[in-house]
Amino acid sequence: MxxxxxxxxxxxxxxxxxxxxxxxxxxxxxxxxxxxxxxxxxxxxxxxxxxxxxxxxxxxxxxxxxxxxxxxxxxxxxDKDHEMPAVMIYGGVFAAMLTLAALIVITWW
Amino acid sequence: MSHDHSLNPETMPQEPEKATHEGKNKFLGLWFFLGGETVLFASLFGTYLALRNSTADGPSSQDLFGLELVFIMTILLLTSSLTSVYAMYHMKNNDFAKMQLWLGVTALLGVGFLAFEIYEFAHYITDYGFTFRSSAFGSAFYTLVGFHGGHVAFGLSWIIVLMARNAKRGLNLYNAPKFYSFSLYWHFIDVVWVFIFTVVYLMGMVS
Missing domain, CATH: 1.20.58 (Methane Monooxygenase Hydroxylase; Chain G, domain 1)
Known part of the structure; x- marks a missing residue:
């Protein structure tokens, strides 16, 4: 430059x-x-x-x-300045995994 | 406020969507919303996975689904994701006309996707008698896929209103965050669709 x-x-x-x-x-x-x-x-x-x-x-x-x-x-x-978006999405993914695990396990057998 | 900031390529900030305080808030707010949407769709996916074999002697996923239609819908939505990337590329280069053009292409592809989905649902209802009330599988299927289709319909009305309202204004620091928010939302719709075509359609055809 x-x-x-x-x-x-x-x-x-x-x-x-x-x-x-x-x-x-x-x-x-x-x-x-x-x-x-x-x-x-x-x-x-x-x-x-x-x-x-x-x-x-x-x-x-x-x-x-x-x-x-x-x-x-x-x-x-x-890109930079995307720490908060990552926190939000991975937070959502964490809750999503719990939800999915609960609903799948409850109907497993 | 920022309404009067008219910009040319020389004075445009590098990231117009995050150049103002309001833009930064919109950016974070939309990501927060998408985190919540992830959980919402996870509960619908979980319900679908739990109920997908409860067909009550009605049509099952193997009876209903066909690869061709879902493949066309997937390509349409995936391409519309790329065209909205092009729109944001032109936004960052402060080329309003090209941004509007690519957003228009995005909206058209979205309309195409929605038309195929409506055709698909009509096909299941008229040819197979497979409705929301047929079985627990039917309820879970129409809730999950319909909720996604509803998101597409909402996104389409969002972008059409945004394009029409700003058609004569040109690009500025006031509306750049709005266009950017839409593009993030539209990508997220595609993310959800990737899981729908995998979990509902492809897995529904093998197991």
Whole structure:
């Protein structure tokens, strides 16, 4: 970055523009990966004869990874100043896990 | 207040959605809301998982679900998530016209998703007689998936009102946080859908 006060703003802008473009490239890559995970999940259900004992955990892992991309890239949780959002979401996930565990265990047998 | 801050690419702050105190509050408030939504949807998912085999001799998930429709809906919603990322990219570059364009594409994809969902429900009701009252599975299914569809419908009316109200104002520090809040909400709807297509549809077809 230039220190000359006359050009710094302009340089700053092109520097930041470049940064945003790179950020956007990462977003498109995340999107491609998410589409890929979706295709794998649908493909496994549609075309493979896998036992549901193995298939269900694989599907759940694919979903969690895809949601991770959604949160960290699309919703910017990887960026700075996102400590509080992380606290809120993981707090929600914690209560969600308890709720799910309770409702699944109560009907297990 | 910030209503009169007209901006050009030279004076636009790097993160217009968080440049004002109100913007920061909206940002945190929306994330707080999403944390609560996580719990709300978890209880609906838990109820669905608990009741999904209670079909009362009515249609089961294997009888009903088809991969093609769900796949199309998934692609529509996933793509609309990317287009709202594009909208926020243009917001940060202070390009109001392009932001509106991409938000419009997002809304159209959302409408497409909702149309397929309405078709799906109508198909189950008319062709299979599978309704909210058919079985505990029916109640849990329509509550969970319908609640998500309701969120999509709410998000659509939100973005349409936001786009129309601000069409002549252009982008400023007053409405940038509003557009950003919408985009976070819309991504979250997609997050919920990822779990719906996995837990309800895909798992419903294998087990």
């Amino acid at each position: 230039a220190n000359n006060p006359n050009t710094s703003k302009l340089k700053m802008n092109s520097f930041q523009r470049q940064k945003k473009k790179e950020e956007m490239k990462k977003q498109v890559i995340s999107f491609a990966l998410m589409i890929g995970f979706t295709l794998i999940a649908f493909g496994l259900v549609g075309f493979s004869e896998m036992d549901s004992m193995f298939l269900v955990p694989i599907l759940l892992i694919l979903a969690v990874v895809q949601v991770g991309f959604q949160f960290y890239y699309f919703m910017h949780m990887k």
